[in-house]
Amino acid sequence: xxxxxxxxxxxxxxxxxxxxxxxxxxxxxxxxxxxxxxxxxxxxxxxxxxxxxxxxxxxxxxxxxxxxxxxxxxxxxxxxxxxxxxxxxxxxxxxxxxxxxxxxxxxxxxxxxxx
Amino acid sequence: xxxxxxxxxxxxxxxxxxxxxxxxxxxxxxxxxxxxxxxxxxxxxxxxxxxxxxxxxxxxxxxxxxxxxxxxxxxxxxxxxxxxxxxxxxxxxxxxxxxxxxxxxxxxxxxxx
Numbered sequence: 001x002x003x004x005x006x007x008x009x010x011x012x013x014x015x016x017x018x019x020x021x022x023x024x025x026x027x028x029x030x031x032x033x034x035x036x037x038x039x040x041x042x043x044x045x046x047x048x049x050x051x052x053x054x055x056x057x058x059x060x061x062x063x064x065x066x067x068x069x070x071x072x073x074x075x076x077x078x079x080x081x082x083x084x085x086x087x088x089x090x091x092x093x094x095x096x097x098x099x100x101x102x103x104x105x106x107x108x109x110x111x112x113x114x115x
Numbered sequence: 116x117x118x119x120x121x122x123x124x125x126x127x128x129x130x131x132x133x134x135x136x137x138x139x140x141x142x143x144x145x146x147x148x149x150x151x152x153x154x155x156x157x158x159x160x161x162x163x164x165x166x167x168x169x170x171x172x173x174x175x176x177x178x179x180x181x182x183x184x185x186x187x188x189x190x191x192x193x194x195x196x197x198x199x200x201x202x203x204x205x206x207x208x209x210x211x212x213x214x215x216x217x218x219x220x221x222x223x224x225x226x227x228x
């Protein structure tokens with residue numbers, strides 16, 4: 001169990017650029033989640049995959065946000081035409097099953113700064 | 116709608132003193148409740164969870180929490196604070212028919228020597 005891995009840890013980008021973050025979940029976890037955390041707030045749910053199927057994406061903040069999980073393994077979160085308001089910590093998490101066998105494990109996050 | 120409220124955005128305690136962080140939830144169905152800790156520039160680490168069974172749950176680092184259905188609360192305590200407990204703490208809730216965690220706004224704990 002190597003934990004949930006997120007890359008990069010930090011990303012600074014200019015407004016209007018596209019960015020992509022990667023998440024590698026715990027290998028035996030079939031569920032994968034993306035959350036966003038802004039300063040002084042708790043994490044906010046964005047989207048959810050069960051294996052390769054994206055079962056919930058209505059919480060993605062706008063159509064500039066998209067996520068994929070090809071082959072049910074790693075996942076990517078892309079933000080197109082970044083805005084300063086997108087600056088936040090983006091957290092990935094995974095779990096094996098709803099909560100039957102354990103709990104949701106979080107990665108260390110990717111901190112995005114849009115300048 | 117379900118939600119989580121953490122009372123007090125900042126808590127300051129002396130080293131060796133009791134730590135008490137308050138969390139209340141609102142829900143029409145039985146909740147699953149969690150406390151997470153976050154150190155600067157790091158992700159969330161699970162302290163403890165309540166799903167079913169015993170309402171007093173013990174977690175890592177000497178923390179414990181008690182689920183009180185009548186009060187819709189899940190307060191976190193630690194009898195004796197240590198300097199290493201300085202961090203941000205989040206209460207979270209989910210439900211048997213849900214998949215996402217809903218978090219409170221967090222409580223920042225500082226520990227005075």
